[in-house]
Amino acid sequence: xxxSTKTLLELRGRSVAGLETCIEVxxxxxxxxxxxCSRSAxxxxxxxxxxxxxxxxxxxxxxxxxxxxxxxxxGEYFVPSEIASQVEALFNAAGALDGQVIPRRIVPLSPGRDxxxxxxxxxxxxxxxxxxxxxxYTVWETRSRLRAEFRGMPGEELGALRRRGVExxxxxxxxxxxxxxxxxxxxxxxxxELQQTECLVIEASFLDERxxxxxxxxxGHIHLDELVDRHELLPKTDVVLSxxxxxYTTEEVTLLLxxxxxxxxxxxxxxx
Numbered sequence: 101x102x103x104s105t106k107t108l109l110e111l112r113g114r115s116v117a118g119l120e121t122c123i124e125v126x127x128x129x130x131x132x133x134x135x136x137c138s139r140s141a142x143x144x145x146x147x148x149x150x151x152x153x154x155x156x157x158x159x160x161x162x163x164x165x166x167x168x169x170x171x172x173x174x175g176e177y178f179v180p181s182e183i184a185s186q187v188e189a190l191f192n193a194a195g196a197l198d199g200q201v202i203p204r205r206i207v208p209l210s211p212g213r214d215x216x217x218x219x220x221x222x223x224x225x226x227x228x229x230x231x232x233x234x235x236x237y238t239v240w241e242t243r244s245r246l247r248a249e250f251r252g253m254p255g256e257e258l259g260a261l262r263r264r265g266v267e268x269x270x271x272x273x274x275x276x277x278x279x280x281x282x283x284x285x286x287x288x289x290x291x292x293e294l295q296q297t298e299c300l301v302i303e304a305s306f307l308d309e310r311x312x313x314x315x316x317x318x319x320g321h322i323h324l325d326e327l328v329d330r331h332e333l334l335p336k337t338d339v340v341l342s343x344x345x346x347x348y349t350t351e352e353v354t355l356l357l358x359x360x361x362x363x364x365x366x367x368x369x370x371x372x
Contacts, residue, residue, distance in 0.1 A: 149187070217239065
């Protein structure tokens with residue numbers, strides 16, 4: 101759960117390691133990966149692709165084709181620059197099989213390049229650490245706040261300053277949502293914005309000794325024990341753990357998170 105000063109983002113969908121990841125963020129009109137394609141997922145035009153494994157990208161052509169069938173605007177697919185040509189080839193093959201050109205807009209992105217989303221929001225990729233080319237994404241929102249020298253000043257004084265033409269506010273960027281996709285835990289150590297984001301969606305594929313930490317790392321994934329050891333690097337607002345191995349039942353996930361996470365962290369966490 102989040103702190104009292106933040107509003108939880110609604111997240112819908114499923115993320116199961118090796119099977120499917122497709123997470124809807126309705127308030128931002130975004131999909132996080134498209135390893136499956138529900139009817140509601142089709143409503144979201146913009147899709148953030150973390151990497152090319154099929155449980156994260158396997159339904160991309162279906163998503164685009166269904167939007168076309170329903171008379172919707174072509175989908176926008178933000179993908180790591182290294183795989184953009186392969187994604188185009190995937191669409192071309194799917195279109196050839198289907199006897200049509202599937203409408204789509206593929207946007208290659210890499211860390212260091214921003215993409216405006218409108219409504220004072222910007223999409224900014226960051227590096228992740230998986231077995232294939234991969235990246236995460238943060239949605240940044242530009243907000244207004246009082247300049248430091250005016251904070252704590254009574255409202256009537258601020259009003260008087262404004263009437264005199266004094267600029268009392270300034271713009272600043274806030275990380276609103278961060279999504280890691282599949283990655284090793286180094287992403288927490290090398291991406292400072294993740295400690296400040298208002299909602300962090302991060303993978304935790306393996307939770308106990310059935311898959312030890314070393315094996316999880318070899319597969320390019322995070323083990324819960326690694327998150328526990330670095331819990332101070334998690335944001336103090338909303339943490340969403342996802343991409344659990346299918347070997348764990350829902351009940352086991354809840355029990356293991358409660359047992360292993362510090363109490364204050366368990367109170368902040370959601371499982372997807």
